[in-house]
Amino acid sequence: MPKHYGQACPVAKSLELVGERWTLLLIRDLLGGPRRFQDFHASLPGIAPTLLSERLKVMEEHGVVTRRFYSEHPPRAEYVLTEKGRELGFVIGALASWGARHVHRETSVVSGDCGHEVELRYFCPTCSKRVRGSSVTVRRRRGARKTRRS
Amino acid sequence: MPKHYGQACPVAKSLELVGERWTLLLIRDLLGGPRRFQDFHASLPGIAPTLLSERLKVMEEHGVVTRRFYSEHPPRAEYVLTEKGRELGFVIGALASWGARHVHRETSVVSGDCGHEVELRYFCPTCSKRVRGSSVTVRRRRGARKTRRS
DNA sequence: TGTAGTCACTATATTTTCTGTAGCCATGAG
């Protein structure tokens, strides 16, 4: 979605960066470690190299991934998530969790430690308390006007 | 993305349902309560009625929203999220949270109760313990083979 | 009545984006 939504909303702004076709799947792959051009090509049957190239370039421009050269001279690069990119893990996690419950019941999202199915929760680190979804809101940082729920 | 990704992955499957342009913004709006055609049109400058109509129809087919008639005879409907749709709140929340940190710093995602900024965490309800993101995995429900991290 | 306006869409032409496939350059293996 290279076109902008023209909204002062963090959801819309995020989607302008990662909401285009394929982008979140690339990030999903990158959460498993560095990936090369061919890795994506193998893991995502159907993505045209043109588009893969383009998506990686845009993600790099936005500071979501870094290109790391493991060979000069035939220039050979691999892509690594930045911290900013790694924090998209919750978006992928939320999609995976929802998908596993509602669309692709063959899978579930589990903890590698205990093996049980995990869920997402909102948490207030200041109060050390769980916050329920229905009371979570988007606010302006300095002023106080509420905008939208999520 | 009406085209399928052709992957047995809950992230890919979720994106096939909600990953198209505008869809997640419609869901964001619907999390705030029932909405009518004109409400979307007002809140999303730029979405063509053709596309709005189409997106709503697809979401209805997938059981994410319900069409509720508040008038017969000029048939006038409003759209409401189903439980399945409401559970997408975490996807929106994750996008909002990431966006507020990295893209649209003017906003933050807060608890309506205490007013502090909230964060997302994985939680194992069986063990009643927090699970950190790096150990969260997607598994096949019956068999045991690991697939991907998130 | 007649005129205007609202609401929920549908139709259509144009623009943009995505797909599919071919090709290029550098290197390494045989």
Place this chain on the structure above:
DNA sequence: CTCATGGCTACAGAAAATATAGTGACTACA
């Protein structure tokens, strides 16, 4: 030399999105 591999780039054609106009069924008002 020839072929293969990796990391791309260059198109042409297909598909999707945008912008805008229009329809049908009313309601409100003069």
